[in-house]
Amino acid sequence: MTLHIQKFLVGVVVMGLVLLDSGCAVMPTPLTQEEIQQRVQEDLAQLTQYQEPVARPITLFEAMARALKYNLETRVQGLKEMVTHRQLDLAHYDMLPKVVADAAYNGRSNFAGASSRSLETGQQSLVSSTSSDKNIFTANLALSWDVLDFGLSYVRAEQAANDVLIAEEDKRRIANRVIQDVRSAFWKAVGAERALGRLAFLQDWVTQALGEVHLIRERALADPLTSLQYERELLSAQREIQQLYQELSLSRIHLAELMNLDPGEPYELAVPDHPPLVSKVSEKLEDLEYRALMNRPELRKVDYQKRINAKETKAAILELLPNLNVYMGGNYDSNNFLFHNNWLNYGAKVSWNLLNVFRHPVRLQVIDAQEKVLEMQSLALTMALMSQVHVSVAQYHAAMKDVTTGKRYLETQMAIAEQVQRAWSLNRLSEHLVIREKMQGLVAELRYESALAKLEMAYANVLAAIGEDPFPTDITGDGVEELAVALQERWEWLERPEVFAQIHPTDAQTQAPTTQSQGAGPQHQDTVGQSQEADALSQEPEAQYQEAGGLSQGPEVQSQETVAQSQETTTQPQETTTQPQETTTQPQERVNP
Template identity: 25%
Template sequence: MKKNRIKIGLASVLLSAMLLSGCTSQYRVDLVKQRRDNLAEELKLIQVRETMSFPDPLTLDDVIKIGTQNNLEMRISRIMADIEKDNALAEKLNMLPQLSLSGNLGYRNSYNISKYQDVNTGQEYLGSSTNQEKATKLMNIDLSWNILDFGLSYLRARQSAMGTEIKRMERIRQSQKLAVDLSAAYWRAVLTAKDLERVKAIEAEATEYKTRAEALVAQKRLDPFIAKGIEKQVSDLSITSNNLQAEITAVKIELAKLMGLSPVTRFDLSGESSAEAYLENMPDSSKVDPRKLEIVSLNHRPELFSADLEEKVRHDEARSVLMSMFPGIRLSASQNFDYNSFLLNTTWSSMGISVAENILALPSKYMSWKAKDKTVSMVKAQRLMLTAGIIAQVHMAFHDYRTKEKQFRLYHNAWMISEDLLNMSRERNKLGTVTDVQITQRMMETVVSKLQRDRSLTDVMNSYNMLLVTLGLNFEQWSEKLAQMNENAMPEDIQTRDIAPEAKPLGGNK
């Protein structure tokens, strides 16, 4: 017995020493090692994205598809979607009743025997209670179900499911906005590349005039002042060419970022995608009814579907508080095991029902219910404000498109005039009525006019795409004729639509 006490004492001292040492020791993080490890892992992922497989050259459809699948913000949205699904499932599982299993194994050095004292005589007697062994072995299996908790869990599960749908609407809207950014970068890169080809061709032609002028100056048949004027025009064309090349590089880096690729990833954009063909599909703003666009947007915008779901969530929150005011009813059943040899029955079952209610908490719950009920009215007012805001956005986007469309037609007309003047100057230059300086000036004017026209073309296409996204249309719907669209039609795939899954790295470009 004494040895056992010594062992127990030593074990207690050792355990106390370990606890004290754990409390006094300070946890330190190796920041340098942690940063290096994380950086190595992230660089490995970036290198994989440098060698992803995608079509070459890329069309606008390819760019949108790759961007939707690989954009890092969209990747985070997918992870959040998985989290929301897991949370919704967890709330559903909370509706199950409680099932607990407990066991107890103990030992005492003496029997658990009780005695009682006669209050009249003061004499003590051994009690008639059940004896208990020194070693105790108990096991219980309890099943309980709280009806009130079940109802609250059902409402929370429904709220979580609607929260998942709200997140899905947010992802759809996110993909629509990403499509606008990808399209803007794509068309800017394509048109700038075409402008660069045009400038280089004119620069080569102007260089011929410069070479001819230098030869005439050497023969003393031309004033050097005129030759310098031609050289200045060629220099300006070279500067313009260099600026366009730098702009293409910057736009492709931005496009790679939006597509979720590394900035050093090499890819080419398809020149077959004609901006003029895209322009022909755009409607004449004078033939579009803005009131029709209002209805289209109010039937398609994902935010409005989210607002409808948010109202249901607020309703369920108010119902939850109202339900919590009712008393809790708990049904229970258990199976018990007590391996005590002194007992006649070592196993027994029990069932019961209990009712509990905190009466003093009712006033607080009532006021909380009134507050939650008022949030429903607040959400309705917010949805009305959102509806009014969307209508205003539609009119602003349509006004911007109409303005950009008129500007483009003016810039396009100015460019056509410049092209005609340049062609006339070439013919007259052959006849000797227009000098080389004048024709190089015409070339520079044509280049400037073409750049202004293409900038305006990019602006009007981006403005039209922004109008489509303001209407809540997905990229697949951009090719539809806006004037022929049924404004009262709801999105057919609104119940199931979601962003595309992330693309898997497959190796080098094909």
């Protein structure tokens, strides 16, 4: 018997050494090139998978719809929200009783026998005997319910429900930011589209003019200083045009990223007309501040965190109570020596961790400190969001002024270009002066398009600052076209005068159309301060640009048309008609190349 025990112990020691050696043999394994390549291929295949293809020019609202539906950042936040829902479902199951099934098999090499000894005489009273088989199979099914665990699980489920609402507020915040970026990138890309044709034509003309100036300077056909100054003017205007156009055209790549399109995938934009220059934002900043404090997702997130912290107080009180455990189960034992091989057992047990009494005050201090942190965080956010409302409104009005000034500057520059074009057609001015004025006109147009894009982004910033959701609630089940229609209806509602009219804390609860987010809170209505100056300048500048000679025709064709148009434009304002008279004196000081 002793030999068998020794062999068994040796086997156990050897097995333990083998397992210990295998555990120590685990080494870090870096990724192979094949694994990295496989990951890259899978990621590239899934980037634009299950997306509706681009079949027509993309409008503003379709771009917004594609961003809300396919943007990877919004999809990541949507998945995070789904995780919180699953965690809430899991918390519901934690409140159920525990039902545990157990089965076991036990065997030994000999019978388990024993004898007894008298405590009074110290002599053996019974012969050695056994009451169990060598091999025994046991099974049981037990149900237990812990009252304290049920209470704690209920509190944790309430906290998980607030985590779901926090995830929804984070989703609102990210969606608002994506909408701002889409509107800015779209209008910048549209501005680049509008100027692309004229830029290509003018670029060829400027290149030819620079070559002529360089040739004149080399052959000493004119004053070198005059030629160099003219070349500097052309290069300066050309550089500014390239910078502005690059800023606008790069927005096309950013827009594709926001819509989750392949950066190399070609797509067209539906170029809309310029929006009317009417102020959409009220001067009642107090009402906008109240709207922001009611609706902003950052403050709502802190409110939900306060709820969670308050539930933690309930959990601390529950942990202080004794625990009652009720159990019941059925059992089976294959031992043939038992009188009953099947039986039921039940009972109740009370337990109490006495150290929780000393732990409870410290736990409450931690909860109270967390509450103070949340209160201070709420105050800090309140001040920051109120300042953000003021900044966004100021930026909007500044952007409106920039657009108004840019529009007037563009119209003035177009009038100057028209007068210079006519004088050139009558051989009164040099072609170089015409090129310079047309370049200045293109610079003015690009600046105007950039200002329009900033104005649209500024308005989206105002809506985001006051917590107004520019998108419908459900953005997962609809197609791109349906979502674009819903977005258009939503924005048409947001741009109505009554949206920014008479917002007060007593009547801030208004309703939006059916496509509005239900979680957006009270909808704002503030007075529209319409800009009379901007409304008077809402006429499109392209018509005047084309009347000024445009850039799609050569000098020979334009010279004939401008002579015929000179009689139709005799009603030009006195300010614009006097400017060409000053410019006509310039060719007398310059050498006509």
